[in-house]
Structures are given as C-alpha cells and as structure tokens.
Amino acid sequence: MRCVQVTGAQLGLREVTPADVAALHAIYGDPAATEHLPFNPRTPDEVSSMIDEARKEADAEPRRLYLLAATEPHDDRVIGVARLHIEADHPHSAEIGLGLRPDLWGRGLGTDLVRLILGFGFRQLRLHRIWGARSPANVPAQLAMLVAGMVEEGRVRHHVLTPTGYRDSIVHSAISDEWLGEQGQR
Template structure:
C-alpha cells in the first residue's frame, strides 16, 4: 500500500483512520453537510463502517478507492475527499468532497477540488476526473468551476434520494488541460 500524504497551501490529504471517526461524523452526520447528498445524515456507527471500508480499500491491489481525510494546516480533520477509479476505465475517476458547514464560504472547497485534481493527475496519473453535484448545490458549482472543472451537462433522475429521484450536474477536468505547474 502506498500511503497518501498530500500537502497544499491551506489543506492536506491523508489516509483516514479510526481516530478520524468523530471528525468525519461532523461532516457525514450533519444535516446541512448532507443536504445535497443522496443519503440522510449518517450515524456514528455508519461512519465507523465507512472508515473501516476505506482502510480495507487502501490495501487493495490495484487500489480503486481513496477515502482521504482533509486536514487544515494544523492537522485537524475538517472534511473528507473521495476518489473512486472506475474499474472499466482505469484512467478515469469520480471525485466527491465534504466539508464541515462552519467552514463554508471561505474558498476551502475550491482549494480542495484543486488539491484532489492535482493528486489525481500528478500522483495517480489519471486522465479524467469528474464529479456530480445536485443542481441546487450552487456553492459546489462555483467551487468546481473556479477550480478549473468544466460543466458537462445534466444526468436526469441520476440519484435516488430519501426525497425521490434527483438529477445530477456533471463537471470534469482532463489531465491535458490541467496546468503542469499548478500550485497546490
């Protein structure tokens, strides 16, 4: 297993571990943080299962799932980043992010998208990274666009949520369009 430790100007990414459960529950368990996600807030026990799955996935060869703790410069966990490499298209991966709501509106989401994109392109050698967002999540739209992703279009009735079917808006970035000297 190659352990992930990525450092940017304001944020870092590292492997999740059992000590992160409470910090990750602050994201996964928060109704505001999960309002645009296809599930209700998670219980602490469900977050333990997510961390256990992430630790097991880190041992896989080839590794297809990266669930990473998002840290601020002091090392405190403030969110989660997920990168899932597609089995049928191993040069493409879906990304997803979550941050504590008390940190929203500070440009951290944009920085996090840039950090995850740089990790995927430079460290993993991927060609295409993409993410889907709720049409109502305009903050994610802005963060993705400012980070350098392109809006590709709408997938109708893409996600079954507790409130019914929801469309998704897909954004992507390509390695040959990503600046090689982009700073983290």
C-alpha cells in the same frame, strides 16, 4: 497500507484513520452537509464502517478507492473529506466527492479541496479524466469546481435516488493535460 499525503495552500490530505470518526461524523452526520447527498445523515457507526472499508480498500491491488481526510496543514485537524474512486472499466478515469464542515463554508476551502484532489489524481495517480456530479441546487459546489478548473459538462436526468425521490445531477470534469496546463499558468 500505502500512505497518501498531499499539502495545498489551505489544506492537506491524508489517509483516514479510526481516530477520525468524530471529525468525519461532523460532516456525514450533519443535515446541512448532507443536504445535497443521496443519503440521510450517517450515524457514528456508519462513519466508522466507511473508514474501515476505506482502509481495507487501501490495501487492494489495484487500489481504486481513496477516502482522504482534509486537514488544516498546521495542526492536522480534520475539517473535511475527499473521496476518489477509480472506475473499474476505465482505470484512467475517476469520480470525486467532497465534503467540508458547514461552519467552515464560504472561505474558499472547497476550491482548495477540489484542486488538491485533482492534483493528486493527475500528478500522482496519472489519471486522464476526473469527474464529479453535484445536485443542481448545490451552487457552492458548482463554484468550487468551476474555480478549481473543472468544466460543467451537462445534466443527467433522474440520476440519483435520494431519500426524498429522484434528482438530477450536474456533471463536471477535468482532463489532465488541460487542467495541468491551466495550473501552470496560475
């Protein structure tokens, strides 16, 4: 398995492991953390299956899926998750998804997490475009993506089927040369 290790100002990213089930369940199993996601809270077994699948995908050639644990840099405690999925038909483009434990919201960690996954995608994977879609009601995700340097592109109507019905998505993206140039100015 190839090993991803990224360090940011407040967080680190590393490959998920079977030992992360409880920590990731604190996100994927929490109703507040999954409120804007297209699925109901996950069970520990479902989280374990996600990790198993991600670990299998880590050995794929070419690798298209990265499920990474977001950790506190000083103690490797898992406090979030970042997912990057490279599109099969457009291998220069990838979709991201992010999650943090609800008790840590409001501290700027979401912005750091977005920056970390963008930096990983652009610098290490040499992607050209990275995008993410959010629920229109998820204002904290909007702010994290905008502050991290992503651009709001627009609304995709009835894009996602959720347990409560169809909902729109707001798409944000970053382009490598624009984002990397912006980061050099910070």
